[in-house]
Amino acid sequence: MPEDIRADTTLPSVFAQLTPSPARRVRALTLVFHPDVARIGERVLWQGVSRKAAVLGRQSPVFTRPGSASGAPLADPYISRQALRIQFHKEGVTLTPLPGACRCRFNGEWAQEAREFSAADLRRGIVLQLAHSVVLLLRELPASAGASSSPAASVADTDDELCGSSDYMQGLRRDIARVAACGLDVLIRGETGSGKELVARALHAQSERAVGPLVPVNMAAIPAGVAAAVLFGSARGAFTGAERNSVGYFQQAEGGSLFLDEVGDTPEEVQPQLLRALQEREVQPVGGPLRKVDVRIISATDAALDEPDSRFRSALRHRLASAEIRVAPLREHPEDIGELLCLFLQRACAETGSISMLPTSSEDPLRIARWAELFYHCQRHAWPGNVRELSNCARQLVLHAEDGLPPALVWQEVAEGVADTPAAEPASAPVELGDEALRALLKQERYEVSAAARRAGMSRQALYRRLPSLGLxxxxxxxxxxxxxxxxxxxxxxxxxxxxxxxxxxxxxxxxxxxxxxxxxxxxxx
CATH class of the missing domain: 1.10.10 (Arc Repressor Mutant, subunit A)
Structure with a gap:
């Protein structure tokens, strides 16, 4: 390759988006809630448009987890043997409750007659409830292009927010594995709260550098005037007050990965210095000599770096993105909400020392019904704060639990604030931390606003505004x-x-x- 081409830092990234977007589409019916919570995430797939209607009931169809060869019907005693007829057509889908069958609810309404849903409704997702006990999501989505051949982890076996049985999550995990192995610098893009930091940690953990450190840096928090000293270090006597050599973030990450979070907010004055460090893989501490560094750069942003009015240097943008991964907002893979909610409830129970709240199939039907109702409303919510907001909601449910169930007050807030919120439209967060809980969370996070905001499911700006009322x-x-x-x-x-x-x-x-x-x-x- 000619030298001038190798030096061109504005070349497009090697991987713009690893997971392909095929034109073919399938219809998926995913279990959002089942009395046996280990089954949440199982699904049925239909390809194309068939003249023959599908019948949903107690003994058919068979639900399977992606990557598994075996499955099972709903097998819930409160669901009729034939409860609902599903007829797909070019304009969308017709859902028909069958005579004498158990009650059916579609997107917030208990139905006794056939309901027509458009193709747009089907793409957004139609939330179904059968009897008091089972919640499902019917949705048209892109056909998987190479689904994982290995069984997907069950809810109980998965221990991080990258869980989920949807084709999207399977593809994201494959992308992470491929990019982690290639060793290139990576730019992670996605909305706030979508899980960019989790992807960064997974990239490091699955790479050859996993034995080395992962050093996270919030680029938005570094003042331009001290950026060189903070990033690259400083020598003793370089300026008044420099009484000893200072090691910068690049040197701290030697042999490992440097995670530049919120890189889109990097001050303009810092960008040329950062670009040179990335190009040459060498840094110059303030007042010290040049030195080589062995680091992999993983960066993340929710900023629109490619907009014409962006102040982010295109050369730096493309240098950061030798490989690029886009983390989709939760509304683009709502099939994972049930599994994620289960995970977050389990984690919150462990954090608070509470007993597991999740129900079992042998529990009282009224308790099952209450849990099904909660999952139904959560599935209907838009989750504008993405995975972070869902995690915060689960934490609040556990903190205020009564007798192993969501408390009446918080549960009612969720039911009223979340119920029947179209998935394509924004909605307010279902639960907001009170002053006492938020003050305790900030203390737990050592008053680091970014970390506390992530856990609280709110923006940094919103938390900044709350500080005076918290006495902080x-x-x-x-x-x-x-x-x-x-x-x-x-x-x-x-x-x-x-x-x-x-x-x-x-x-x-x-x-x-x-x-x-x-x-x-x-x-x-x-």
């Missing part, structure tokens, strides 16, 4: 006198001082670095 503040708002006193009491331990001041240690270090640079500038002027 930003590191930048602490008066110098109070800051110096806290540092003196902590023996100049920044982490301990931040904990005492109830502010972010990362933000406090950035402020101190910025103050040092400012004082150095004043000394030079003198």
């Amino acid at each position: 503040r930003l590191a930048a708002q602490v008066p110098d006198v109070e800051l110096d006193e806290a540092l003196a009491r902590a023996g100049q331990d920044v982490t301990a001082a931040a904990r005492a001041l109830r502010v972010s240690a990362i933000a406090l270090r950035s402020r101190l670095a910025h103050r040092t640079v400012a004082r150095a500038g004043m000394d030079s002027a003198d």
Whole structure:
């Protein structure tokens, strides 16, 4: 390859989107809730348009998990042997409750007569409930192009948010495995709360660099004036206050991966320095010599980097994206909501020391009905905060649980705020943390706003606005006198001082670095 081509950093990325988007489409009927929660995620697939209607009932059809050769019918005693007729046609689908059968609900309405749904309805997804006990999602989706041949993990066996039996999640896991093995720098793109950091951690964990460190950096939190020192380090005596050599993030990630989160918010002044470090794989600490670094760069953003008015350098954008993975919002793979909700409920129970809340098929029918109702409403919600919002909802349900069930108040809020919200339209979060819970969460996350916002299922901006009502503040708002006193009491331990001041240690270090640079500038002027 000619040298000039190799040097062209604006070439398109090697992988724009690894998972192909085939034109063929299938209709999938996915189990969102079943009294046997291990079956959540199983499905039935129909290809093409058949003149023969499908009949849904207790003993047919057979539901299987992707990658599994065996399956089973719904087999729920409260569902009629023949409950619902499903007739696909070019304009959409007709759903007909059969005479004398168990009750059926379609997108929020209990139906006694046939209902017509358009092709657009079918693409968005139609939520069904049979009797009091089973919830399903009927949806048209792209045909899988090479589904995994290995069985998908069950709800009980999966321990991270990358679980899910949908074709999309199977494809995402394959993409992660392929990109992790290739060793190229990766740009992860997706909406806030969609799971970009989880993908980054999976990429590192599945790569040859897994034995090395994964160093996360919030690029939006680095002031332009101290970016060089924070990213690349500084030498002793490089400026006033530099009493020892400082190791930057690039050097901290030596032999491993450097995760540049929110890279789209990188200050313009920092971008040329970052581009050079990525191109040459060498950094120059402030006041020190050049040195080579062995790191893999994984970056993530929800910013529109390719827009004409974007201030993000195209050369840097393409240098970051030797490989690129797009993380879809939850509304594009709603088939996974049931499995994810189960996972988050189990995790929240473990975090709080609670007993498992999830029901068993032998439980009282009224308890089963209450759980089915919750899953039904959650499936109807748009989840604008994506996976993060769903996780937060599950946590609140566990925190306020009554007798192993969602509490009446919170459950009612979910039912009223989430019920019958079209999946294609935005809706408000079903549960919002109160001041006491949010204050405890911030303390648990060491007052790191980004981490606390992710767990709370809210934007950083929204959490910033809540800080005054919580009696908290930003590191930048602490008066110098109070800051110096806290540092003196902590023996100049920044982490301990931040904990005492109830502010972010990362933000406090950035402020101190910025103050040092400012004082150095004043000394030079003198």
